[in-house]
Amino acid sequence: DQQVKQNSPSLSVQEGRISILNCDYTNSMFDYFLWYKKYPAEGPTFLISISSIKDKNEDGRFTVFLNKSAKHLSLHIVPSQPGDSAVYFCAASDSLTGGGNKLTFGTGTQLKVEL
Amino acid sequence: DADVTQTPRNRITKTGKRIMLECSQTKGHDRMYWYRQDPGLGLRLIYYSFDVKDINKGEISDGYSVSRQAQAKFSLSLESAIPNQTALYFCATSDAPTSGRTGELFFGEGSRLTVL
Numbered sequence: 001d002q003q004v005k006q007n008s009p010s011l012s013v014q015e016g017r018i019s020i021l022n023c024d025y026t027n028s029m030f031d032y033f034l035w036y037k038k039y040p041a042e043g044p045t046f047l048i049s050i051s052s053i054k055d056k057n058e059d060g061r062f063t064v065f066l067n068k069s070a071k072h073l074s075l076h077i078v079p080s081q082p083g084d085s086a087v088y089f090c091a092a093s094d095s096l097t098g099g100g101n102k103l104t105f106g107t108g109t110q111l112k113v114e115l
Numbered sequence: 116d117a118d119v120t121q122t123p124r125n126r127i128t129k130t131g132k133r134i135m136l137e138c139s140q141t142k143g144h145d146r147m148y149w150y151r152q153d154p155g156l157g158l159r160l161i162y163y164s165f166d167v168k169d170i171n172k173g174e175i176s177d178g179y180s181v182s183r184q185a186q187a188k189f190s191l192s193l194e195s196a197i198p199n200q201t202a203l204y205f206c207a208t209s210d211a212p213t214s215g216r217t218g219e220l221f222f223g224e225g226s227r228l229t230v231l
Contacts, residue, residue: 004157006157009155034219041224041225042224042225043119043205043207043222043223043224043225044158044205044220044222045222046219046220046221049219089157089158101146101148101163101165101209101211101220102160102163102173103160103220104160105150105157105158105159106157107155107156107157108157
């Protein structure tokens with residue numbers, strides 16, 4: 001039972017354009033959402049997060065949007081750069097289980113930013 | 116040097132062998148985790164530990180065991196490896212959740228295990 005789903009295994013975008021990565025979840029107890037980025041031969045690194053009390057969080061070129069009624073979140077990268085080419089994982093947690101650190105990850109989306 | 120170090124980085128073994136993957140961290144975090152990554156399945160939690168005396172099963176703990184030897188060390192064992200345990204394994208650490216930092220895990224570089 002995949003509680004966090006990333007339905008697009010890959011996405012290709014031109015440099016300078018917007019990249020939009022999507023994530024859906026089924027567990028209504030999730031109250032914190034995160035995006036991680038992973039380069040080949042490296043571990044995932046934290047990118048940006050959002051609490052369920054917000055619907056938007058912005059950090060430089062990265063913005064995460066949360067639609068609780070639809071159980072959907074998205075990561076916008078604008079403008080996209082070649083260095084953004086990586087696998088992006090969506091993750092979720094609920095503060096009642098594991099103190100908010102027990103993350104459930106999606107399957108990942110491979111983003112390729114082309115020149 | 117990496118804050119979260121995993122050894123070995125690559126290992127090929129045979130079915131039935133015992134394997135240990137080790138993780139050490141210099142971040143001073145109390146919480147440590149083991150995840151495995153499989154193509155099309157993302158990262159799945161195997162075991163986690165919130166302090167030296169605390170061990171908890173994750174969603175896919177069958178066939179695995181762990182040992183938290185010290186705050187800085189958390190090892191994962193496969194008592195009798197089987198081919199479907201072929202995967203990329205990640206150790207991670209975190210601090211206790213604080214405002215704005217819930218869920219931020221720090222990952223090692225991964226240990227690629229192949230079971231023939």
